Amino acid sequence: MIFVTGGAGFIGANFVLDWLAQSDEPVLNYDKLTYAGNLNNLTSLNHDKRHVFIKGDINDNAQLLALFFEYQPRAILHFAAESHVDRSIHGPAAFVTTNVNGTFNLLEAARSYWMTLEGEAKTDFRFLHVSTDEVYGTLEKDDPAFSETTAYAPNSPYSATKAASDHMVRAYHHTYGLPVLTTNCSNNYGPYHFPEKLIPLIIANARAGKDLPVYGDGLQVRDWLYVKDHCTAIRRVLEAGKPGETYNVGGWNEQTNISVVHTLCDLLDELQPKAQGSYRDQIKHITDRPGHDRRYAIDARKIEKELGWKPQETFSTGLRKTVEWYLANDAWTKQVQSGEYLKWVAMQYEDEDEV
Ligand code: NAD
Ligand code: DAU
Numbered sequence: 001m002i003f004v005t006g007g008a009g010f011i012g013a014n015f016v017l018d019w020l021a022q023s024d025e026p027v028l029n030y031d032k033l034t035y036a037g038n039l040n041n042l043t044s045l046n047h048d049k050r051h052v053f054i055k056g057d058i059n060d061n062a063q064l065l066a067l068f069f070e071y072q073p074r075a076i077l078h079f080a081a082e083s084h085v086d087r088s089i090h091g092p093a094a095f096v097t098t099n100v101n102g103t104f105n106l107l108e109a110a111r112s113y114w115m116t117l118e119g120e121a122k123t124d125f126r127f128l129h130v131s132t133d134e135v136y137g138t139l140e141k142d143d144p145a146f147s148e149t150t151a152y153a154p155n156s157p158y159s160a161t162k163a164a165s166d167h168m169v170r171a172y173h174h175t176y177g178l179p180v181l182t183t184n185c186s187n188n189y190g191p192y193h194f195p196e197k198l199i200p201l202i203i204a205n206a207r208a209g210k211d212l213p214v215y216g217d218g219l220q221v222r223d224w225l226y227v228k229d230h231c232t233a234i235r236r237v238l239e240a241g242k243p244g245e246t247y248n249v250g251g252w253n254e255q256t257n258i259s260v261v262h263t264l265c266d267l268l269d270e271l272q273p274k275a276q277g278s279y280r281d282q283i284k285h286i287t288d289r290p291g292h293d294r295r296y297a298i299d300a301r302k303i304e305k306e307l308g309w310k311p312q313e314t315f316s317t318g319l320r321k322t323v324e325w326y327l328a329n330d331a332w333t334k335q336v337q338s339g340e341y342l343k344w345v346a347m348q349y350e351d352e353d354e355v
Pocket of ligand 2: 083084085086131132133134185186187188196197198199201213214215216218220221222257289296
């Protein structure tokens with residue numbers, strides 16, 4: 001079986017659903033169920049014996065060790081993290097606790113377990129660490145895209161903690177020989193994306209008749225990848241990646257934020273038109289994110305050449321599927337927009353004047 005951390009979050013849940021749609025190999029899904037973890041992402045697996053869910057914190061060494069020895073996973077796929085840049089600006093401590101200390105603790109538990117394995121079980125074991133392109137910092141307009149050899153230069157508390165975790169993962173390979181793999185992916189979008197992040201936030205606010213908040217001039221660039229393409233890349237790296245290597249994952253799809261917001265408004269105008277006017281009328285430019293990285297772009301040639309992975313969705317097909325998913329899954333959005341979410345929205349967006 002495989003052991004997945006953070007499998008009730010956005011990418012982790014998509015990964016678990018995809019995995020069990022393609023394979024009968026069971027999944028132990030280990031998640032703390034923070035505000036971002038949601039078992040409603042996994043309701044289709046409610047009666048599926050291949051999926052075992054355990055609520056737990058990656059900082060709990062004793063629980064991790066007990067589970068590793070009981071279930072004997074052949075791989076650990078580490079998605080669990082605090083993942084929202086804006087939250088890391090308001091409260092970095094939780095990011096250090098989970099992303100740095102938690103990853104360290106998970107590595108320690110994995111190492112203790114792995115050391116007891118023998119023969120093929122030991123050589124075939126994998127620890128796959130899911131990381132981000134944000135560890136590379138920011139690009140100027142004409143800079144080449146981030147490659148696996150770009151120097152780390154994280155700028156936010158979130159990216160600094162992810163960078164620290166990447167370094168620990170690397171060190172566990174070089175020092176102890178733990179067979180690790182790291183993926184550094186660009187911005188994901190798709191079903192089950194928590195509506196604190198740009199794309200689901202814009203869809204939810206547009207439909208609720210609220211402002212569509214665009215930080216600063218909206219000309220920051222992100223490189224968007226449909227979440228299921230990220231899941232395919234992770235499966236491919238697990239299957240054929242070389243231990244100790246890192247793989248950049250991206251969709252060759254750079255977009256300015258304002259262009260993403262315009263495209264979302266146009267899709268909603270087509271699929272669920274307002275009585276009057278366009279959703280674009282709700283756009284409001286607000287104060288920029290402190291330390292906002294201007295541009296991310298991924299050079300995905302290594303994973304394409306060495307592992308034969310390529311994204312299947314274009315931005316146009318992926319974004320349409322995403323908007324259609326949100327239109328068909330109102331109940332999901334309403335459920336996640338509960339107490340904790342409302343507090344966050346009030347703190348981050350209320351009293352924001354137009355800039
Ligand atoms: P998310 O915030 O939606 O989900 C994170 C999950 O981790 C949640 O289910 C949460 O309950 C769980 N979790 C948090 N702290 C935990 C702890 N201490 N112990 C156990 N579980 C804990 O995040 P996501 O967007 O799905 O991102 C998943 C991973 O992918 C993260 O490591 C993130 O850095 C990375 N990543 C995300 C993106 C993106 O665009 N979302 C892009 C590249 C990489
Ligand atoms: O690049 C990969 C990263 O992508 C992941 O590692 C992170 O976990 C993930 O959250 C994401 O980080 P971003 O900060 O790029 O994503 P977010 O959706 O928060 O913002 C996307 C862009 O939109 C960014 O430039 C900030 C801007 N933005 C965001 C919000 C929430 C706005 O203009 N308005 C908003 O209200």
